Amino acid sequence: GKHIEGLRAFIAPYSAAAVADVVGVPAETIRELAHAFSSAERAAVHMSTGVNMGRQGTLCYWLLQMLSFVTGNLDAPGGNFYGEGFYPAAKAGRVQQEQPFFDSPFGELRHVRGALPGNLFPDMVLDAERPLRALIVLAGNPVLSAGGEPRWREALSQLELLVVIDLVRNATGEHAHYLLPSTDMLERADINICGLGMQYEPYVQYTPAVVPPAGERREEWWILARLQHAMGMPSLLDAEPPAPFARLDRMLARSGLSIAELAARPDGVAVLPPPAQGRFYTELVQTPDRRVDCCPPLFAEALSQARAIFDELRAAPPRFRLINLRTPFMQNSWYHNIPKLKRGRHAHNPLHLSPEDMAALGLAEGDPVHVESAHGRLLASAHGDRSLRPGVVAMTHGWGNAGSTGLRVARAHPGVNVNALLPTGPGSYEKLSNQAFMTGVPVSVSAAN
Known part of the structure; x- marks a missing residue:
């Protein structure tokens, strides 16, 4: 690894005794757990949405990976390893790391997988100089799922166009200019992609539609393609016949599969071999020198804020x-x-x-x-x-x-x-x-x- 000194400098002030009162765990318990993990023949550690949704989710996940790395449990049997599913995509990490910040009326921003902070949406709509004017919502309900409900309602009421694609008229749909009915999970063909990379024994399943769509329900891709077509933009409907699964077919090809091949199977399922371990450091690390970056320069501001947050919690819990x-x-x-x-x-x-x-x-x-x-x-x-x-x-x-x-x-x-x-x-x-x-x-x- 590299930048080990940065990692050591960051964790140095946070001894078990220093953090015990802030985190609410006795120092001796922290020491016992640290010793048990570091001395185990093999150990794995996991975290998910609960921690990710806090003020320091990225740093917590980084420290989780560093714990696995420095104890020799990363990419080792019985430890943590990189899961790929049916679509190896490690190179996406390099693209994301290189994504720069840019100035905006709301401070420094960066795109994460093409997205901006949802918490800024009301501010972007209510901006006096360059307000956002339109929004399309797919099966979402930000009025109740994001912070600041009154501000979200105010922002949605100011939009020139709000299109909601859903099965029902929810709290967000109450503000829609157009509420378009989509197919449900039994009315459309599908493929399991949400758990990609999270399975020890990867599998992929294609499921055909079970029943025809009720009423005038349409699949989301068709609705979006029709909107693009009406705006004079290229869309999936330009092809004859349309190929909504074309990208998924390209993804499946990385594992020697296709939609047609899966559909021909009695259960639509292909079980893939478990991820091969021992490849992480030679094939999957995406830094230019192929060394694990233990303290990326991109984290500098977040590391400084972490200390401020810790001091704040210690001073006034x-x-x-x-x-x-x-x-x-x-x-x-x-x-x-x-x-x-x-x-x-x-x-x-x-x-x-x-x-x-x-x-x-x-x-x-x-x-x-x-x-x-x-x-x-x-x-x-x-x-x-x-x-x-x-x-x-x-x-x-x-x-x-x-x-x-x-x-x-x-x-x-x-x-x-x-x-x-x-x-x-x-x-x-x-x-x-x-x-x-x-x-x-x-x-x-x-x-x-």
Whole structure:
């Protein structure tokens, strides 16, 4: 590796004793875990959306990889390895690393896989000089899924054109000039691509449509192609016949497969060999000199901010931190309109607190509570949750459908939009990844009576 000295300099101030109070884990426990991991014959470490959605998700993931690297567990049997699925795409990392920042009215920005920070969208629409004027939403619901609901509603009301492609009219669709019905998962052919690279034994499956589309539903690619055609732009409809799976066919070709070949199989499935280990350092590292960059210069600003955040938390730790909560009864802002999933405490989204915090606040199950952050305030009901430690509270997001006239069941069980407590606008996202800050939010909690 290279820039090892930068990695050492960054972690030096953060001994177990120094961080114990801030992270809420005893120093001895941290030392025991560090010793167990480093002395194990083989060890693997994983993190996902919970940490990624915090203020330092990229640095956390970088440190995870460095932990695996310096302990000899990266690209080793029993440790962490690079998964490719049916489409080897390691070179995309080099393209992303070289993506530069550029100046904008909202500060320095960079494209991440072609995208800009969603938390800046309302600011871009409401910009006095060069406002964004149109938006197409595909199966999304940013009004309830992003921070700053009032500002999102204001921004959407100012658009000259809002097209929403979905199965239902959700909270965002209420603002649409055009709501276009798309096919659902049983009405279209599909291929599993979302888990690409996340399977130890990679497989790919093609599934044909099971039933014809209801009413005037159309596949998303067709809707977008028709819009392009109407604007005089090239589209998939220029080909005869159209080939919406052409790119996927090119991807599959990297593994010697094709849509036609998969479709001819009885179950549409091809199981691929597990990723070959021992190739990471010779074939997959994308730095020009093929050495692992242990402290990329691109991280310089984030490393400085990390120290400031740590000092802030040590000097004035928040009484409560709000984290994400997921349940089988809710997936983002979906499942709202399914009657069977609106039962008992799952008919709304209570604030989950530890039993210790319930007692300290004098709360009983179901009592109303005020939850307030620097960005908003809401009224919720209290629910005791033994899985939480004191000082941590949690709520499911995507609720708040009181005004969603297209969702009868959801409107009867609206819940509250926890994202009203989240920041929005410049400074509310991580610059390296463009990920919005959505967890670990400092809040205060008090009985509503």
